[in-house]
Structure formats: C-alpha cells, structure tokens
Amino acid sequence: EKYTEGLKKTRTGFASKVNNLIARYRKIDEDFFEELEEILIGADVGFDTVMELIDELKMEVKRQNTNDPSAIREIITEKFVDIYSDGQEVQSDLNIQENELTVILFVGVNGVGKTTTIGKLAHKFKADGKKVMLAAGDTFRAGAIDQLEVWGERTGVDVIKQAEGSDPAAVMYDAVRAAKSRGADILLCDTAGRLQNKVNLMNELQKVKRVIEREIPGAPHEVLLVVDATTGQNALVQAKTFKEATDVSGIVLTKLDGTAKGGIVLAIRKELGVPVKFVGLGEKMDDLQPFHAEKYAYGLFA
Numbered sequence: 001e002k003y004t005e006g007l008k009k010t011r012t013g014f015a016s017k018v019n020n021l022i023a024r025y026r027k028i029d030e031d032f033f034e035e036l037e038e039i040l041i042g043a044d045v046g047f048d049t050v051m052e053l054i055d056e057l058k059m060e061v062k063r064q065n066t067n068d069p070s071a072i073r074e075i076i077t078e079k080f081v082d083i084y085s086d087g088q089e090v091q092s093d094l095n096i097q098e099n100e101l102t103v104i105l106f107v108g109v110n111g112v113g114k115t116t117t118i119g120k121l122a123h124k125f126k127a128d129g130k131k132v133m134l135a136a137g138d139t140f141r142a143g144a145i146d147q148l149e150v151w152g153e154r155t156g157v158d159v160i161k162q163a164e165g166s167d168p169a170a171v172m173y174d175a176v177r178a179a180k181s182r183g184a185d186i187l188l189c190d191t192a193g194r195l196q197n198k199v200n201l202m203n204e205l206q207k208v209k210r211v212i213e214r215e216i217p218g219a220p221h222e223v224l225l226v227v228d229a230t231t232g233q234n235a236l237v238q239a240k241t242f243k244e245a246t247d248v249s250g251i252v253l254t255k256l257d258g259t260a261k262g263g264i265v266l267a268i269r270k271e272l273g274v275p276v277k278f279v280g281l282g283e284k285m286d287d288l289q290p291f292h293a294e295k296y297a298y299g300l301f302a
C-alpha cells in the first residue's frame with residue numbers, strides 16, 4: 001500500500017494520460033504511438049530511452065498480433081519491469097558484511113534528501129537489530145552536521161562528527177575507527193553535496209574512499225547516489241556526473257511521492273546501468289522502501 005500511496009501523483013499524472021489515450025483510440029496506429037511518445041517524454045523518461053521503448057512496444061504489439069489500445073497497459077508495465085529489473089528479481093539487496101563492519105557512503109547534491117535517507121536507513125537497520133553509527137562527512141554545508149545529529153537522536157544512534165569546515169577525510173577516519181572499536185555493524189557516511197566541477201568532486205570523494213578503504217579493505221561496501229525524482233532530467237545529469245566521479249553501486253531515488261512523472265526511474269536504469277535500490281515515498285522515517293520493479297510498474301496503473 002505504501003507503494004500505491006506514494007505513487008499517487010504519478011498515477012494521476014502519467015498513468016491517467018495513458019488511460020485517457022487508450023480511451024480515445026479504437027485501434028493502435030502510428031498516431032497512437034506518437035501520442036504515447038509524447039506522454040513518455042513528458043513523464044521524464046528521456047528522449048533516447050523513449051525512442052528505444054517505442055520501438056520495443058511496437059514490436060511487442062506486432063508479436064501479440066493485437067491492435068487493441070487497452071493491451072498497451074500490460075505491455076508497457078511488463079516492459080517497465082524488464083528494464084527496471086534488468087534480469088534480477090531483487091535490486092535492493094545491499095552488500096552487507098556478516099559479523100563485520102559494513103560501510104555505506106552516500107553521495108549526491110544538496111537538498112536531494114541525503115540526510116533524510118541516511119536517517120531512514122539508520123532506523124531500518126536498527127529495527128533489524130543492527131548497531132548503526134553515522135559519520136557527519138558533510139562538513140561544508142552549514143547545518144548539515146546538526147541535521148544529521150537530529151536524525152541520530154531520533155533514531156537513537158551515535159553520530160561521529162568534527163567542527164564545520166574540517167576535513168571530511170579526517171571525519172571518516174575517526175568514524176571508521178570509532179565504529180570498529182564500538183563494534184558497530186553498519187556505518188552510514190554522509191558526504192558534502194556541493195556540486196563543484198567534476199575534478200574537485202572526484203578528488204574529494206576519492207580521498208574519502210581511500211581513507212575508508214585503508215582502514216577496512218573492501219570498504220566502502222556500497223556507494224549510494226541519492227537523486228531527487230522531482231528534478232526530472234536534471235536528476236539524470238547529476239547522476240551521470242557522480243557516476244563519472246566515483247563508482248556508484250546503487251541509486252536512492254527520493255521524493256517519488258512528489259512527482260507526477262515517474263519516468264525518471266526508467267531513464268536512470270537504462271542510461272546509467274545502475275540499479276535503483278531504494279525509493280523515497282515521503283518525509284517520514286518509514287517512507288523509504290526497497291525498490292521493487294514489479295510493485296513499482298504495476299503500482300503505476302493500480
């Protein structure tokens with residue numbers, strides 16, 4: 001129900017346009033596909049992805065030997081599931097170490113919901129019985145450390161921090177050491193979200209990663225890129241920049257509840273080849289859900 005509830009806007013936006021199209025056509029023809037193309041572009045699916053998708057939909061319509069517009073709903077849904085899942089049933093599995101510290105790094109520009117996502121995940125892991133700690137690695141943005149501490153208090157987990165303006169790599173060093181000595185299972189690390197030029201971004205993230213890796217070979221075990229679904233194609237541009245700057249192992253797509261254009265999930269998956277692992281469907285602690293391809297695709301038309 002969380003899915004259906006959180007996707008209300010997308011349902012009434014994207015899905016209702018598709019439903020309306022289906023209602024207006026008696027059979028599937030070129031005009032039908034042209035309108036569908038516009039709807040998909042308007043839903044932030046992204047031009048290249050739309051072109052491929054339309055070709056694939058045309059092929060599937062031919063293969064099914066149908067010209068019934070209402071068949072398109074199921075065809076689109078299944079195509080979406082294919083793309084989202086990319087052959088894997090579950091995308092949200094994180095690389096969690098057994099009986100060892102797991103370090104997860106969060107990257108993404110300011111305001112996308114990074115801190116909130118860290119808080120929500122802290123809550124989730126704690127509920128699973130894990131000992132969680134947070135690292136306040138965004139030493140740049142005023143208020144970022146305080147905000148992380150609020151989440152620390154809210155979820156009852158320790159936050160390792162230094163003064164604003166200090167070296168993020170030094171914070172990470174402290175945090176990893178502290179997490180190891182206190183026997184933590186999971187360390188969730190915030191990073192600075194200013195989107196400077198790519199070289200700076202790359203250098204800063206690499207420095208942070210190197211410090212972590214030196215303390216724990218193989219860490220960070222996940223690098224999750226947080227992107228804001230409401231920023232549409234801009235989210236895709238950001239995602240590409242970060243992917244070029246560092247190895248991103250998964251995407252957290254936030255504020256999906258706030259957009260009527262759910263198509264960005266598709267564009268990110270197809271153009272970046274990185275799985276969407278979690279989606280944010282609201283501001284509350286339990287509004288972070290593992291991304292589930294089928295639930296999402298079927299939720300669009302539910």
Ligand code: GDP
Binds near residue numbers: 108115255
């Ligand atoms: P940061 O700068 O990336 O750390 O962003 P924040 O975590 O401070 O989040 C920015 C704003 O987005 C806050 O008001 C959050 O409550 C809000 N937010 C984060 N995730 C979601 C989400 O999934 N849905 C909605 N509706 N709001 C969200």
